[in-house]
Structures are given as C-alpha cells and as structure tokens.
Amino acid sequence: MPLSEYEQRVLEQMERELTSDDPRLATSMKTTSQRSSVRYVIAGVGLVVGLLGLVIGAAQSLPVVGVIGFVVMFSAVAYAFAQPSKQSGPVGVVSADGSVTPAAKGQKPRRTGKSGKAPFMQRMEDRWDKRRDEQ
CATH class of the missing domain: 1.20.5 (Single alpha-helices involved in coiled-coils or other helix-helix interfaces)
Incomplete structure (x- = not known):
C-alpha cells in the first residue's frame, strides 16, 4: 500500500531534519552496502x-x-x-621530516596509544569540540 501525500511529506520533512541534525548518521543510513x-x-x-x-x-x-x-x-x-577499509591520507600539515601535525585551526594534537589510535576519551573530546564549532 503506497503512502499518502501527507505521509510522504512528513517522511521527507523527517529526513531533512535528520540530515541537518546528524549528517553522519543520515549518510550512513542512506548508503547501502558499499x-x-x-x-x-x-x-x-x-x-x-x-x-x-x-x-x-x-x-x-x-x-x-x-x-x-x-x-x-x-x-x-x-x-x-x-x-572495507577507508583509504584516506593524512589530515593536517606535513612537516619537512614527513611527520603529520594537526592543522593550525586550533586543533589539539592527538595523544596516541599503543595501537596508534587516539584514546577513547580524546576522540570523544574531539567530537564534542567539532560539534560545538559547527553550531
């Protein structure tokens, strides 16, 4: 049974709100299997x-x-x-010796653990700062 015109409009409005509120979630929901x-x-x-x-x-x-x-x-x-692994290059400024430092836009340098990834709390702080800067 197809959706009524009203239901389609409400669904489209919900989709737009979701995209504006959390674009990352919206894109992950839109994309099918990659x-x-x-x-x-x-x-x-x-x-x-x-x-x-x-x-x-x-x-x-x-x-x-x-x-x-x-x-x-x-x-x-x-x-x-x-x-599938995401093939992205280094983000930031590459110095003459080849090391990558965060861009000069007020980003904090990341502390890395044994695995080379930033610790959990550091990633959460970075997300929080990023969301606050976007708003």
Whole structure:
C-alpha cells in the first residue's frame, strides 16, 4: 500500500531534519552496502579453495592440508564480511621530516596509544569540540 501525500511529506520533512541534525548518521543510513561484488567473488573462490583443501586433507589423511584449508575458508568468510577499509591520507600539515601535525585551526594534537589510535576519551573530546564549532 503506497503512502499518502501527507505521509510522504512528513517522511521527507523527517529526513531533512535528520540530515541537518546528524549528517553522519543520515549518510550512513542512506548508503547501502558499499561492498562490491568483486569482494564476494574473491571470498567465494577462497571458500571453495579452502573447502577443497579441507576435503583433500581429510581424504588423504594429511592434517596439515586440512588445517590450511580450514584457515583459508575462515579467512575468506572473514574477508567477505569485514568492513572495507577507508583509504584516506593524512589530515593536517606535513612537516619537512614527513611527520603529520594537526592543522593550525586550533586543533589539539592527538595523544596516541599503543595501537596508534587516539584514546577513547580524546576522540570523544574531539567530537564534542567539532560539534560545538559547527553550531
């Protein structure tokens, strides 16, 4: 059953409000799966190769081949369902020695932990500051 004209207008108004209130959430809701079919084809081939290795390893009593087949299968499925990585370059000012520093627009330098990512509280503070600056 199609929506009435009034319902369509209300829905469009809600969409506009959501986009203006939280554009990041709105874009994540709009975009459908960004996984390409090539990713699934590669994962499917890996799954078939891994299954073949598992079966051959079991049939020939070669546990090493079976384990390798299982690892290939598991990796293929993990690759299929993993989020594609965002390929973005460094943001900020690159100095002569190649290190990246935050832009001079009043951004705080980030403290990084063992993983190279900013700590949780630092990221939350950065988000808060960013939202406050936008308003």
